[in-house]
């Protein structure tokens with residue numbers, strides 16, 4: 022190599038002229054400036070100094086950096102690079118970072134000031150280890166590594182961490198493409214800037230020490246911070262940094278409004294500090310309770326509250342169990358137990374006793390064995406219509422109830438007691454008519470023994486089977502009374518035979534059912550039957566305690582004009598006394614007077630005794646439970662609350678729509694309804710009537726009983742009927758004067774009856790009448806089109822000849838062409854010559870126009886038809 026100028030050489034070795042001049046100075050080669058010529062000797066010395074490639078060994082990395090970097094470093098940087106070991110720099114940089122408030126003075130050197138800084142090298146190493154988080158590249162080696170191309174030298178990398186961001190400017194540029202991939206690195210830059218160093222060092226946005234310290238642990242947090250920070254410096258420095266700024270903006274763009282870039286440094290510091298706030302302490306979870314209790318169910322929120330956990334945690338757990346739940350979702354017992362088991366918390370379901378539920382007083386086991394004594398059996402007589410139930414009861418009581426009955430059918434329900442061999446037996450008089458099925462079912466609940474009356478001449482009939490089923494369902498023993506044995510046609514064997522098919526095998530045939538042949542009419546076999554009743558009762562060990570507060574069931578109830586609400590009660594346990602505070606069904610009161618089955622006033626009634634009481638606030642229903650309470654206040658409270666609940670239930674029932682009945686209700690929307698108000702002399706009859714009426718089945722019509730009640734038909738019944746277009750049915754009752762007048766005024770239909778089947782028959786007719794009439798088409802005649810005339814404004818007039826039947830003006834018409842219906846509609850005009858006529862008979866000519874149809878041709882046939890109403894069967 023010949024002579025070369027200093028600047029040429031510097032260029033060759035990729036150094037600045039100044040560096041070369043300095044180096045020459047060290048080599049004692051005097052040069053004046055960058056234009057000075059270097060001789061061969063000086064050049065070879067420099068070559069040795071800078072190495073063949075133009076770099077000194079110690080400066081290798083810097084050299085590379087220069088090559089890779091697009092931006093020349095300042096002298097200071099050069100010096101730094103050359104003079105400081107990477108490690109030292111590493112230490113320096115971090116320290117500067119955070120407490121970057123000092124940085125203005127640091128210039129590019131960023132001396133280590135912060136105690137945190139001391140950590141950095143370590144962090145730096147950690148970061149290296151993290152590899153892809155390249156923002157950490159603190160070391161020179163890393164910088165020289167494969168990532169070197171993107172990043173400035175390791176030193177620069179360190180610089181960036183340590184706050185030596187002058188180099189970062191280059192870094193960022195160099196990193197360019199990396200930027201997008203390295204949120205971490207970018208973030209750090211951003212943070213640094215925030216630290217308030219912006220002003221001081223322009224390019225040097227040192228990273229914050231605290232963050233530096235946290236980084237390894239909180240990679241994600243840093244990202245967040247970085248994102249924010251990234252904006253500010255970028256904006257503040259955009260002018261200076263060009264690409265860098267943009268890059269940062271791009272990186273941090275989502276984080277902040279652009280305007281913030283202009284914030285004063287002080288604010289930046291504050292924010293920087295804020296960001297340095299240690300991560301929020303993990304929430305200290307409340308200790309779990311050992312046990313939680315619940316009643317019926319808990320919502321997710323409530324359960325979370327009880328467990329002292331966040332509802333979201335519970336929702337998550339449920340989700341893991343495959344249940345999607347919201348905070349308000351009710352959890353059932355199983356779900357609660359499952360969740361609590363997961364937490365290891367014990368669960369207990371609270372059982373609250375509903376004092377208003379009268380059934381619980383029947384289940385109560387307060388009865389002590391010793392205090393119990395034998396009680397009379399309660400017997401129900403069941404059987405098919407006319408098989409002799411009433412006659413049998415008469416025979417037993419020696420009373421002729423049958424004679425006084427309207428229509429010969431038992432309509433009242435009562436209870437009576439008889440004494441046989443010094444032992445009492447209570448009989449419930451349950452009528453055999455199908456209308457009383459409901460009552461019978463209720464009756465079976467209080468029944469100990471059933472006497473099944475089967476007429477020996479008639480055998481097993483539908484209601485016999487029904488009675489057997491009721492008794493079996495109630496697990497009540499059956500004694501079969503084969504009645505009418507006095508009749509010549511009596512065939513007891515046939516009865517026994519037929520009953521075997523229904524599971525009743527006579528003792529005589531190896532079974533365990535007692536069969537007693539009787540003649541109710543003649544009073545034969547009655548004693549034997551009663552003996553059997555006592556025997557079965559004995560086997561059943563029927564016991565009750567006399568010394569407890571009474572409880573039992575309503576046999577029937579009615580409203581008496583003079584006495585008010587009157588109820589026949591069967592005391593099933595305990596003793597009922599006058600003055601007892603009592604809740605009966607949804608009513609309550611104090612037992613004012615008690616009358617036994619013989620019409621005598623009594624002061625108390627023991628187990629299995631039927632008594633009629635007065636003193637109730639309202640009329641209860643047959644089958645209702647009654648319970649005596651210790652004081653009137655309690656009775657009143659419970660009674661009132663039950664009445665309220667009942668009312669509520671009634672309302673809910675009316676409006677309730679469930680998925681199950683939705684379709685049903687929709688169907689009902691198309692149905693017609695027959696509204697009824699049923700009044701009868703006793704409550705039992707009212708119920709039975711209502712049940713029978715509800716059973717009436719006429720397609721397309723629904724029976725709706727809107728009101729029932731015991732007692733005379735009154736004005737309010739009429740006004741209700743008028744308002745709801747209902748028919749009032751009075752059974753064994755009459756309307757009072759006011760009701761009569763009101764009914765006449767309002768045009769309300771009152772039907773009065775004494776025999777139950779007549780009511781049902783009549784209502785059935787009424788329902789059939791309610792249906793829309795059914796129509797059937799009837800062809801009344803045919804006419805043939807002989808000629809057509811087209812008349813403006815009128816259309817086509819068909820000159821026709823009636824070939825069959827007649828054509829009427831109001832008939833429907835079909836136009837047939839080659840026996841194919843081409844139009845169906847109405848006749849418009851029908852004329853004979855020029856006159857409009859109502860009908861034209863066979864054999865006559867006429868002019869016909871058809872409404873909305875003019876395409877009539879010769880040879881077409883008009884078929885006239887009418888819709889005829891057909892009577893329902």
Ligand SMILES: Nc1nc2c(ncn2[C@@H]2O[C@H](COP(=O)(O)OP(=O)(O)OP(=O)(O)O)[C@@H](O)[C@H]2O)c(=O)[nH]1
Nearest residue numbers: 406407408409410411412430431453505540541542
């Ligand atoms: N020959 C004869 N006739 C009887 C006997 N028992 C009842 N009868 C008659 O059978 C008919 C019906 O008797 P009821 O006692 O009214 O029959 P029931 O089963 O109570 O009928 P319902 O009240 O309609 O359910 C009456 O005419 C009785 O006189 C009997 O043992 N022998």
